[in-house]
Amino acid sequence: MDAATVADGVRGQRRPIPIWLVIWAVALLLTAALYLFQQLWPWAVTYPEAWTVPLRFWVSDFMKWLINSFDLGLFTFKEFTRSIAWLLQWPLDFAGGLLASGFKLAWGEEAEWFIPRLSWLAVTAVVILIGYQSGGIRLALLVGGCFLYLVIFGQWDSAMVTLSSIVIAVPIGVVLGVFIGILGFRSRRAERLIVPILDLMQTVPVFAYLVPVLFLFGFGPVAAMVATIIYATPPMVRCAMLSLKQVPTEIVEFGQMVGCSRRQLLWKIQIPSARPTLMVGVNQVIMLSLNMVIIASMIGAGGLGFDVLSSLKRLRIGEGIEAGVAITVLAIALDRISQGFANRPPSEQRDRPDSFIARYPYTTIALGIVIITSLAGTFIEGLHTFPERLQVTTGTWWNDLVSWININFFDELEAIKTWLLLNVLIPVKRFLLVLPWLAVVGMVGLAGYQLGGWRLALFTGSLALFMAVTGNWEKSMISVYLCGISVIIAALIGIPIGIYSARHERAHRVVQVVVDTLQTLPSFVYLIPVVMLFRVGDFSAMIAVVAYALAPAIRYTDHGIRQIPPSLVEAGKAFGCSRRQMLWKVQLPIALPEIMLGINQVIMMALAMLVITALVGTRDLGQEVYIALTKADTGRGIVAGLCVAFIAMISDRLISAWAQRKKKEFGLA
Amino acid sequence: MESPERSVKISCHDLWKLFGDNAKEYLTEHNGSVSAQSLKEAGLIGAVCDANFEVFEGEIFIIMGLSGSGKSTLVRCMSRLIEPTAGKVMFENQDLLKASEHELIDIRRHKMGMVFQHFALLPHLTVLHNVAFPLEIQGVDRASREQRAREIIELVGLEGRENYYPRELSGGQQQRVGIARSLAVEPDIWFLDEPFSALDPLIRREMQDEFLRLQNLLHKSIVFITHDFDEAIRLADRIAIMQDGHIIQIGSPEQLVLEPATDYVAEFTREIPRAKIFSAGAIMAPPTGNTLGKVSASTKIEDLAETVVNSKSDVAVVDSDGRTVGQLSRRAVLDVLVGKSTA
Ligand SMILES: Nc1ncnc2c1ncn2[C@@H]1O[C@H](COP(=O)(O)OP(=O)(O)O)[C@@H](O)[C@H]1O
Numbered sequence A: 001m002d003a004a005t006v007a008d009g010v011r012g013q014r015r016p017i018p019i020w021l022v023i024w025a026v027a028l029l030l031t032a033a034l035y036l037f038q039q040l041w042p043w044a045v046t047y048p049e050a051w052t053v054p055l056r057f058w059v060s061d062f063m064k065w066l067i068n069s070f071d072l073g074l075f076t077f078k079e080f081t082r083s084i085a086w087l088l089q090w091p092l093d094f095a096g097g098l099l100a101s102g103f104k105l106a107w108g109e110e111a112e113w114f115i116p117r118l119s120w121l122a123v124t125a126v127v128i129l130i131g132y133q134s135g136g137i138r139l140a141l142l143v144g145g146c147f148l149y150l151v152i153f154g155q156w157d158s159a160m161v162t163l164s165s166i167v168i169a170v171p172i173g174v175v176l177g178v179f180i181g182i183l184g185f186r187s188r189r190a191e192r193l194i195v196p197i198l199d200l201m202q203t204v205p206v207f208a209y210l211v212p213v214l215f216l217f218g219f220g221p222v223a224a225m226v227a228t229i230i231y232a233t234p235p236m237v238r239c240a241m242l243s244l245k246q247v248p249t250e251i252v253e254f255g256q257m258v259g260c261s262r263r264q265l266l267w268k269i270q271i272p273s274a275r276p277t278l279m280v281g282v283n284q285v286i287m288l289s290l291n292m293v294i295i296a297s298m299i300g301a302g303g304l305g306f307d308v309l310s311s312l313k314r315l316r317i318g319e320g321i322e323a324g325v326a327i328t329v330l331a332i333a334l335d336r337i338s339q340g341f342a343n344r345p346p347s348e349q350r351d352r353p354d355s356f357i358a359r360y361p362y363t364t365i366a367l368g369i370v371i372i373t374s375l376a377g378t379f380i381e382g383l384h385t386f387p388e389r390l391q392v393t394t395g396t397w398w399n400d401l402v403s404w405i406n407i408n409f410f411d412e413l414e415a416i417k418t419w420l421l422l423n424v425l426i427p428v429k430r431f432l433l434v435l436p437w438l439a440v441v442g443m444v445g446l447a448g449y450q451l452g453g454w455r456l457a458l459f460t461g462s463l464a465l466f467m468a469v470t471g472n473w474e475k476s477m478i479s480v481y482l483c484g485i486s487v488i489i490a491a492l493i494g495i496p497i498g499i500y501s502a503r504h505e506r507a508h509r510v511v512q513v514v515v516d517t518l519q520t521l522p523s524f525v526y527l528i529p530v531v532m533l534f535r536v537g538d539f540s541a542m543i544a545v546v547a548y549a550l551a552p553a554i555r556y557t558d559h560g561i562r563q564i565p566p567s568l569v570e571a572g573k574a575f576g577c578s579r580r581q582m583l584w585k586v587q588l589p590i591a592l593p594e595i596m597l598g599i600n601q602v603i604m605m606a607l608a609m610l611v612i613t614a615l616v617g618t619r620d621l622g623q624e625v626y627i628a629l630t631k632a633d634t635g636r637g638i639v640a641g642l643c644v645a646f647i648a649m650i651s652d653r654l655i656s657a658w659a660q661r662k663k664k665e666f667g668l669a
Numbered sequence B: 001m002e003s004p005e006r007s008v009k010i011s012c013h014d015l016w017k018l019f020g021d022n023a024k025e026y027l028t029e030h031n032g033s034v035s036a037q038s039l040k041e042a043g044l045i046g047a048v049c050d051a052n053f054e055v056f057e058g059e060i061f062i063i064m065g066l067s068g069s070g071k072s073t074l075v076r077c078m079s080r081l082i083e084p085t086a087g088k089v090m091f092e093n094q095d096l097l098k099a100s101e102h103e104l105i106d107i108r109r110h111k112m113g114m115v116f117q118h119f120a121l122l123p124h125l126t127v128l129h130n131v132a133f134p135l136e137i138q139g140v141d142r143a144s145r146e147q148r149a150r151e152i153i154e155l156v157g158l159e160g161r162e163n164y165y166p167r168e169l170s171g172g173q174q175q176r177v178g179i180a181r182s183l184a185v186e187p188d189i190w191f192l193d194e195p196f197s198a199l200d201p202l203i204r205r206e207m208q209d210e211f212l213r214l215q216n217l218l219h220k221s222i223v224f225i226t227h228d229f230d231e232a233i234r235l236a237d238r239i240a241i242m243q244d245g246h247i248i249q250i251g252s253p254e255q256l257v258l259e260p261a262t263d264y265v266a267e268f269t270r271e272i273p274r275a276k277i278f279s280a281g282a283i284m285a286p287p288t289g290n291t292l293g294k295v296s297a298s299t300k301i302e303d304l305a306e307t308v309v310n311s312k313s314d315v316a317v318v319d320s321d322g323r324t325v326g327q328l329s330r331r332a333v334l335d336v337l338v339g340k341s342t343a
């Protein structure tokens, strides 16, 4: 008998808590019994290999069939992917030529003409102008500083390669997202199809779909861009659907009353009214595209991502940090510019002057700058390519810093690492690995039943079962272990910081800035210092995951406490609560659901990061996906990726169900 | 009171709107005889039940009822923003419910205007472009639509604000834009769904005056929704009172006060000072004796009381053509003011 059958016995007695206490005690006893008498039922403890469903091979075979023999009637699937690749290639080439490599035009046999790329001066000036238009002088200075950083620290060439793929990927992602969003908005049936796919796409780790993209598009910048677009588009779809739904009924009715056709209604009324939320989506697309920069370089994107990845592989820490910072700087600049445009109230030209210059002053100035600097650049080399002798590199400085820390603090660092490994990491890992799979699946189902009834139980239970059935149980448990410990540590650090910042205005302001910055850093950047200090292994992975996933723990705690109605706090004061009592008896219990949602976010981010830490040598699902990527083994990668997604979904559904219930109990929902 | 020769602009015949699943089947099954109880059992909401009325050319027809009584649904059925469950809506001798999508778009573009409770201005357009928007949809060229928009903006007293965005205007000004916008196409029928309900009482009053001023200029056929009985009697030629989806009485303000059909209607009229409702025409005596000065027959007692009470003699009552149709004594006016008269 497993734990799930226990739940049968108490059907109908769901509410009172003591009963659940008993049930869980029984479940734990059963688990212990399963373990202690495992000779009797070895299959219930370790999933028998013979029972494994060869799903990964099926998927691989399917992909092969798709590529080799699938015929869509007019054309084959292969031709289809080829034409997409071709369609993406030429804008990418154009942007690359403009920003990074210049154009080579060949006339006939011998005549060749080379048009150089835009100079650093031109690009920086145009970006400053855009910054000014989006957010005034302060933003102009900020983005100007960012781009000057790229120039001075010698990151320009790579940064422009990266930027050129971003400026193509983002508009495509936005347009695609808006169109899919419109589809979902207009047809309920489409919506019911789209939403679950989005859910899945946002929980499957990126690596998992790098594999099929690699398989379909081959290695190179186009494949990288396809992966970027796939990764960055889902939030745009969501924002588009949400924002269109939010347009007030009266405005839509107005549109109908003036006799708009369906198309006019959409483009003249609904889309413009939905602009603010749509812009949030655009910002998301930009940030996710930048987040993909390093990962995309695994399947052929050049630029900054490639620099980070290669220096990480060669343990050239200094260079890695420089390129990583450059990505961050680029991210900050693009993030602030897009936010600036999002927050700016809409404006059309109030009066439409007739001349082009007066009508489009910014465009005119930008064109002027480009022409002047380009001309100047042909005479003065330094204005076109920033002279190398003026560039600064911090690479050696970082290297020295690392060696210095390693020389002076080696023993301490090593001691911390060993202690944690021996006393926490390894015991937990061993424990999770000996747990009978049947009991774990049963308990996951039981938790689902307790929090959300039969449907949730079925959902969580079968997702857990999937990991066993596809032969990924052990790796999944290692992922759970790494993720679990990281989440706990992140919570232990993040929640107190969140509490402190909720109660101290000045701390709050500092924390906001720090958390904002943490969240603009691409995930890979966290790996660099960790590898420097702790080298590879589970411990490094854990530190990187904690660092990456910390932000939501802080943010949600802070927000959860701040959103408590002031009347409740006043009531507490009236009863004579001390500050400490106020925290423990009033604020924390009420903020708990919100904090749990933060923990939920922490788990999602931890799982995303976990896959990336496979680079530093873990043995979990992430490694499985990574190996699949290097071997281009589609089935293996997809199935392991699904396992990661399912862990994420199980914890997400359970925690959301719990938080929802609590919020309702408190009347905060 | 309506004169029989006035032409009907729009009319509703046995109009129903039930929200919920299988509303149409339910209605055919019950063949129009529907009780609140059986609706509830079928899980349906009767937003509009069996509405029958007509709106005459040039009149202000007010639909009054508490929130949730079905006013908005009714007015939306009349423009087919909401598809009625059953019945007929005749607009200029055409059954709107039989109009094709194309015809409907055409009718809405050229013959209907609507003003919304929460203004429903387009946030990304200036006042000028908001007002010109309906014309833009019709395909009018830029120069002429902007010129027309400027004229109307001036008409509603917003000149100088053409280049403002809606968010830069006060509530009252925003609704002026809403009004201007709905008039831009010179509609034959003008729907206003609680246009002043979102405004402060003082502004509301000002907007009501403004509305009457516009109507004196334009003579539109108007369906005006409100939940405010004061507003209704101030503006209405005729009022329809709605309760739980049913129209329970239609009549002029005087009729509603004098002959309330149900206690529910009487409840509304109880607090209303008679002087606000009765016009000179309703309480005048036949023109027999000497008179001094004159008032118009449609003037409310409230507004002429001072003149008559201070007058040394009876005051003549004249119709809109200036012919004397009766006379008003001090006594009669005082009776109304102290609440004795039932006219
Ligand atoms: N789309 C809808 N679906 C279901 N019920 C509705 C819908 N719209 C309105 N109702 C219901 O119909 C009734 C009338 O609503 P409405 O016409 O908005 O009233 P009013 O404008 O007089 O306040 C209300 O009970 C309301 O809840």
Ligand SMILES: [Mg+2]
Pocket: B071, B072, B073, B194
């Ligand atoms: Mg309403």
